[in-house]
Amino acid sequence: MIAVITGDIVNSENYNASDWMPILKNYLESLGTSPLDWEVYRGDEFQVKLPVDKALKVAIHLKAQIKKVKNLDVRMAIGIGSETYVGSSVSESNGTAYKRSGRMFNTLKASKLNLEIATGNKRHDKTLNLILKLGLDFMDDWSVVSAEIVTIVLSNPNVSQKEIAKQLGIKQSAVSQRYKRARLDLVLNMLDFYQELSKEIKE
Numbered sequence: 447m448i449a450v451i452t453g454d455i456v457n458s459e460n461y462n463a464s465d466w467m468p469i470l471k472n473y474l475e476s477l478g479t480s481p482l483d484w485e486v487y488r489g490d491e492f493q494v495k496l497p498v499d500k501a502l503k504v505a506i507h508l509k510a511q512i513k514k515v516k517n518l519d520v521r522m523a524i525g526i527g528s529e530t531y532v533g534s535s536v537s538e539s540n541g542t543a544y545k546r547s548g549r550m551f552n553t554l555k556a557s558k559l560n561l562e563i564a565t566g567n568k569r570h571d572k573t574l575n576l577i578l579k580l581g582l583d584f585m586d587d588w589s590v591v592s593a594e595i596v597t598i599v600l601s602n603p604n605v606s607q608k609e610i611a612k613q614l615g616i617k618q619s620a621v622s623q624r625y626k627r628a629r630l631d632l633v634l635n636m637l638d639f640y641q642e643l644s645k646e647i648k649e
Contacts, residue, residue: 447647448529449501450536450543451494452551453522455512456560458490466515473511477504481535493547495536498526498647502640505561506633507600509585513593519586523551524563526647542566560586565647574643581636584629592628595621599630 455466470492474484477496484494496504501524512520525547531540546564554562560582563574588596598610607625611618625631 447498447526448541448543449496449498450525450547451492451496451501451505451508451522452525452547453492453505453508453520454551455490456519456521457517461515461518463489466512466518469511469515470508473508481537482532483536485536487537493536495529495539495543499641499644501526501644502563503600503637506585506637507597509561510588510593510596510600513588514590514597516590519560521551521554521560523547523549523554524561525550526563526565526644567647570643570647574640577636577639581632585633588628591624595624596628596630596633599625599634603634 455470458466467486470486474480474486474492474494477494478484480486483496484492486492494504505522505524508522509520512518523546525543525545527542527544527546529539529541529543533539546566550562550564554560559579561578563571563578565571565574594614595610598605598613607618607621611621614621
C-alpha cells in the first residue's frame with residue numbers, strides 16, 4: 447500500500463516559475479529522489495509517491511509552502527492503493543494508487559476543490575472528503591503569514607510558540623493570534639484523525 451499525490455499549482459500562469467518552482471522542488475526533495483519518488487512535468491504539474499500515513503500531512507504542508515507566495519495555491523488528489531509496477535520514474539509506475547490519484551485529479555478543477563482523497567473504500571472516502579471539504583473552507587483562505595506559521599509547525603510539531611516568536615522576530619501573543627487565524631488546532635486534529643483511519647485502509 448502506497449499513497450500517490452498528483453497535483454498542480456493554481457494560478458501559476460500569473461507568476462514566473464522562479465517564484466514557486468524552487469519552493470516546490472525543495473519540498474519534494476525532502477520526500478525522496480527524483481524521478482523515482484517524485485517528478486515535476488508539463489510546467490506546473492507534479493506527482494509524488496509516499497507512505498500512506500504521511501500523505502495528508504505532506505499535502506497540507508505542501509499547500510502551506512506554496513501559499514507563502516501570495517495568491518498561489520495548489521490542487522492535489524491523493525490516491526491510496528497498490529503499486530503493481532515500478533517504472534524508471536514515478537510517472538511510469540502503475541497500480542491502483544496511481545490510477546485513483548490520476549482519475550481524481552482530472553475531476554478536481556470541475557468540482558472546484560483543491561484537495562480530495564480516494565482510498566477505494568467508499569465509507570472512508572466519504573468521511574475523509576467531507577472533513578477535507580470543511581478544512582479547505584479555511585485552508586484555501588490562508589494568508590501568507592498563516593501559511594508561514596503552518597509550515598513551521600508541520601516541520602517541527604514540538605516547536606513552542608515562544609520559539610516561533612523568536613524565529614520570526616515577533617511577540618508570542620502575535621504567534622498565538624496567527625496560530626488561531628490559521629486554525630492550526632483543527633489542522634492537527636484532522637491529521638490525527640487521518641493517522642488513525644489510515645491504519646484501517648486496505649486494498
